[in-house]
Amino acid sequence: MDENEKAIEAIAKGEFEEALELLNKAIEKNPDDATAYINFGNILAEVGESERALSFYQRSLNIDPNAAAALYGAGNVSYNAEEYAEALKLYQQAHKAGLDDGSLHYMMGLAYYQTEKTAHALACFQRALEWDESDTEARFYYGMCLARTEQLDEAVTQFQQVVEEDDKHADAYYNLGVASLMKDSVREAITYFEKAVEAQPDHMLALNGKEQAEKMLEE
Structure with missing residues (x-):
C-alpha cells in the first residue's frame, strides 16, 4: 500500500494530520503525482482552507489537465463559495x-438549480437517482424541480418518499404542506407544517405557513 492509499484510509477515519504527512511524503517521492495533490486539496477543502485547496487542485491539473477528480473538487469549492456558474x-x-x-450528477443538479436552469437540474437529479435510488437529497431536489415545473402530483410523490426515508426532513414536510394548500387541503397542510416545525423548530417558512393556514380555517 503506497502513501496515497494510506492517506485515503486516514482521510476516511478523519485523521487529517496523518493523511497530510503521508501525502507530503508521496509528493516528495514523486513531485509529478497528480493524485497526491488532489487528495491534499480534498483535505484542505474539508477543513475550510478553500484557497489553498484550489491551489493544490491547480497543481494537479498542471500535471494532468484531465484530472477529473481535481476538476470536481474545484467545482465543490466554487459551489460552496456560491460561485454557481463557475x-x-x-x-x-x-x-x-x-x-x-451519482455525486457528480447531484452536484451538477444543484448548480443548475441555483442558477434556475430547472429543466437541466431535473435531468441531473433524475440521473443521480438512477445511480443511487436511496439518495434522499437528490430525491428532494428532484421533487423541487417537479414542483417548479408545475408537476405538482409528481412532486408530492417524491416528497412523500423523502419523508418515508427521512422522517426529520423539515423542508420536505414544508413543501408537502404548500402542496396541500394549493389543493385546498388546509387541515392536511397544517399537519405537514407541524411536522416540519417538529423536525426543525426554527423553520420560519413552516411556522408562517401554519399560521396562515390556521387563519384560513378561521375564516
Whole structure:
C-alpha cells in the first residue's frame, strides 16, 4: 500500500494530520503525482482552507489537465463559495474528463438549480437517482424541480418518499404542506407544517405557513 492509499484510509477515519504527512511524503517521492495533490486539496477543502485547496487542485491539473477528480473538487469549492456558474463549468469539465457518478450528477443538479436552469437540474437529479435510488437529497431536489415545473402530483410523490426515508426532513414536510394548500387541503397542510416545525423548530417558512393556514380555517 503506497502513501496515497494510506492517506485515503486516514482521510476516511478523519485523521487529517496523518493523511497530510503521508501525502507530503508521496509528493516528495514523486513531485509529478497528480493524485497526491488532489487528495491534499480534498483535505484542505474539508477543513475550510478553500484557497489553498484550489491551489493544490491547480497543481494537479498542471500535471494532468484531465484530472477529473481535481476538476470536481474545484467545482465543490466554487459551489460552496456560491460561485454557481463557475462550479457548473468545472463539473461539466470533470464529466467530459471521464467522471460519471451519482455525486457528480447531484452536484451538477444543484448548480443548475441555483442558477434556475430547472429543466437541466431535473435531468441531473433524475440521473443521480438512477445511480443511487436511496439518495434522499437528490430525491428532494428532484421533487423541487417537479414542483417548479408545475408537476405538482409528481412532486408530492417524491416528497412523500423523502419523508418515508427521512422522517426529520423539515423542508420536505414544508413543501408537502404548500402542496396541500394549493389543493385546498388546509387541515392536511397544517399537519405537514407541524411536522416540519417538529423536525426543525426554527423553520420560519413552516411556522408562517401554519399560521396562515390556521387563519384560513378561521375564516
